[in-house]
Amino acid sequence: MERKFANFETKSIHTADPRTEAFGSLTVPLYMTSTYVFPSAEVGGARFAGEAEGMIYSRIANPTTDVLEKAMAELEGAEAGLAFGSGMGAISAVLIALVKSGDHILCSDGLYGCTYGLLTMLKEKFNVQFDLVDMADMERVRAAMRPETKVVYVETPINPTLKVVDLEALSEIAHAGGAQVVVDNTFMTPFLQQPLQFGADIVVHSATKYLGGHGDLIAGVAVGRKAFLDEVRFSTLKDIGSVMAPMEAWLILRGLKTLPLRMERHCENAQKVAAFLAAHPKVKQVYFPGFADHPQAEVVARQMRGSGGMIAFEVETLDGGRTLMNSVRLAQLAVSLGEATTLIQHPASMTHAVVPADVRRDEMGIADGLVRLSVGLEHPSDIIADLEQALAKIPVASEALETVHEDGPNSAA
Ligand SMILES: Cc1ncc(COP(=O)(O)O)c(C=O)c1O
Structure with a gap:
């Protein structure tokens, strides 16, 4: 049958x-x-x-x-x-x-x-x-x-x-x-x-x-x-x-x-975390397909049932990004994505380090200070509280933008 x-x-x-x-x-x-x-x-x-x-x-x-x-x-x-x-x-x-x-x-x-x-x-x-x-x-x-x-x-x-x-x-x-x-x-x-x-x-x-x-x-x-x-x-x-x-x-x-259940929760959590980041004074730019003003919002609505659990964002300086990644307690500093645990990583020195720096910056639009967040299944308030305490550790005064090494040999998940 x-x-x-x-x-x-x-x-x-x-x-x-x-x-x-x-x-x-x-x-x-x-x-x-x-x-x-x-x-x-x-x-x-x-x-x-x-x-x-x-x-x-x-x-x-x-x-x-x-x-x-x-x-x-x-x-x-x-x-x-x-x-x-x-x-x-x-x-x-x-x-x-x-x-x-x-x-x-x-x-x-x-x-x-x-x-x-x-x-x-x-x-x-x-x-x-x-x-x-x-x-x-x-x-x-x-x-x-x-x-x-x-x-x-x-x-x-x-x-x-x-x-x-x-x-x-x-x-x-x-x-x-x-x-x-x-x-x-x-x-x-x-x-x-x-x-x-x-x-x-x-x-x-x-x-x-x-x-x-x-x-x-x-x-x-x-x-x-x-x-x-x-x-x-x-x-x-x-x-x-x-x-x-x-x-x-x-x-x-x-x-x-459990894929549908998990994806729904990833989407809901990411929407809340992205809104928090967008309103934070130390966050320069947030990239997230779930924003109504995303440049391709019409395509998102037509093609995607939800905007997913991934967010990328920039803080003022690369040093600031490092401070953030070294200060999170709930989020884990690790490559890979799409699992129950919230993961944070730095594409320019990790997942995309293998891409030559000029291609990475100029053709792919990956700024040196960009941080990628895979929003997990924890309670959204706990994820936000963790990011809030980590962002608070970034000094307010902007320092000169440091650049990451030009062509990294390795990249991974
Ligand atoms: C979008 C995307 N495609 C492919 C891969 C490669 O998958 P795997 O690590 O299972 O070989 C990754 C890994 O991070 C990825 O993020």
Whole structure:
């Protein structure tokens, strides 16, 4: 009997239907196995030849991971899903499957630091070119498309500047130029934004973040057309090997059941924290898609069900930002995002340190003093009280803006 449900809140609990499993286990069984016994040499051969269904080896597929892949496809409104060992595993496998030497990737003018690192590696070693373009302006996107553009790659909202891109308009331009649209939906999750509905072709996630939701795993997911993801499964997933462990798939399936509840609370908390920061005299600028005067408020309303849990803000000086980060008590000074604990970090010296300083400042708009906050699930008054006491430690008199080191070698989540 097929069970289909109308609402996300129900799907996130019931999509991974366990009743097809032996013993009637309510939760999805965890298959901790690297390989699978073939009933006969003929069946084994047929599975390798793609002529028979069935498991072969857990670098290609695993029954627990398979349930997660189907659940993510259902939640994103996609034909199929594919699990990876990390968000970067998903992004690299998808991009390498889509491009070859001489091709061009057009990107939003803000990207997670390691995605920028991957694009730089593809350019330097394999002659795959890329450009960053301000996707708030579709005329610029149109002008930046080249005959060799095979992929338009976008984060929306952008990490960490929280600029928003109109996916419908972008997809139209990309498709007219023969390119596929890949969207990193990590900041939103399918509860808040479903890029395929707006014409995107492939969605990638760092499942490390909101999907897992508890800061206890590293994982990635891609969703899109089945034919494309089958190709990825048997090429850049299988042969490069960034495979999700079954335990991680099991934990993410557990996380998905509370995803709508958590995202609602992340959004509510972030809205309150952003309003507090915007009214604080020591805060120079707050970037948050939930403000009515956000430059792309109309796109936010059309494309996103909520504005998410991420905020970026600037205090007067870099030193002030350091004082703030060293003074928080509830918020934890750590990279990563999308979990129960509020996290604070400094993009210029941490997540985006790998991006050359001029690109970071001039093309991505990441000021040296920008601080990124992943608002957690604590009581909003406690988060605000913590930021208030930390902001109070910043000296009032402005000091000269110090700059961070020019090109940092490392960046992480
Ligand atoms: C927007 C975004 N995409 C991708 C990644 C990479 O994910 P992972 O750390 O799971 O490889 C991150 C990590 O912070 C991220 O913030």
